[in-house]
Amino acid sequence: RKEVEQDPGPFNVPEGATVAFNCTYSNSASQSFFWYRQDCRKEPKLLMSVYSSGNEDGRFTAQLNRASQYISLLIRDSKLSDSATYLCVVNTDRGSTLGRLYFGRGTQLTVWP
Amino acid sequence: NAGVTQTPKFQVLKTGQSMTLQCAQDMNHNSMYWYRQDPGMGLRLIYYSASEGTTDKGEVPNGYNVSRLNKREFSLRLESAAPSQTSVYFCASRDLEGANYGYTFGSGTRLTVV
Numbered sequence: 270r271k272e273v274e275q276d277p278g279p280f281n282v283p284e285g286a287t288v289a290f291n292c293t294y295s296n297s298a299s300q301s302f303f304w305y306r307q308d309c310r311k312e313p314k315l316l317m318s319v320y321s322s323g324n325e326d327g328r329f330t331a332q333l334n335r336a337s338q339y340i341s342l343l344i345r346d347s348k349l350s351d352s353a354t355y356l357c358v359v360n361t362d363r364g365s366t367l368g369r370l371y372f373g374r375g376t377q378l379t380v381w382p
Numbered sequence: 383n384a385g386v387t388q389t390p391k392f393q394v395l396k397t398g399q400s401m402t403l404q405c406a407q408d409m410n411h412n413s414m415y416w417y418r419q420d421p422g423m424g425l426r427l428i429y430y431s432a433s434e435g436t437t438d439k440g441e442v443p444n445g446y447n448v449s450r451l452n453k454r455e456f457s458l459r460l461e462s463a464a465p466s467q468t469s470v471y472f473c474a475s476r477d478l479e480g481a482n483y484g485y486t487f488g489s490g491t492r493l494t495v496v
Contacts (some may be wrong), residue, residue, distance in 0.1 A: 280469070288408065303484045311489070311490075312472055312487035312488060312489050312490050313425070313472070313485075314485040314487070315485070315486075318484070354432055356424075356425075356482060369430065370476075370484065372417075372424050372425040373424060374405060374422070374423070374424035375424060
């Protein structure tokens with residue numbers, strides 16, 4: 270079983286729509302969580318960290334449910350520039366040992382005019 | 383703000399040739415990583431280095447070797463390239479102390495083995 274599972278999509282939504290991505294992880298000891306964004310033929314870039322209490326950054330809201338081992342990303346008022354692949358990422362650190370991140374395969378989003 | 387610099391950006395090799403992918407970071411990060419990304423497979427860890435002088439295998443190390451030359455540099459070597467190693471390679475670094483911080487990636491190397 271993969272460490273991180275995501276719905277690959279693709280999601281095709283009109284501008285202004287609200288879209289949600291989901292992700293599950295298998296290791297209950299996982300310590301920290303992230304969403305990355307990857308544009309076509311570019312490197313992944315950190316979009317936001319995901320905190321236990323949930324967190325928001327402008328139009329983006331991330332949620333974590335440790336009991337269900339579930340992470341979500343909500344994008345409100347979608348823009349054309351949001352078109353990208355969104356990667357769910359989980360850190361399986363063990364205390365002070367090396368931080369190693371596991372990536373989901375990504376969910377592709379296309380926002381159309 | 384260079385961040386993580388990878389060279390070369392593109393490379394075509396013939397089967398059996400060797401090459402080294404270079405990676406350097408200027409953020410004083412302890413840990414560095416090499417990933418490959420293939421369509422439908424996502425990012426897979428090849429090798430990583432927790433700190434200068436240490437290296438460890440990731441998920442897909444076969445056919446690769448690495449060297450952590452110093453704190454800044456982490457190179458990936460293909461001794462005898464195979465078509466299955468055609469991929470996009472990303473180097474990344476991370477501050478081991480920053481558990482709530484993710485990776486910084488280089489811009490990638492697109493490698494084709496013919």
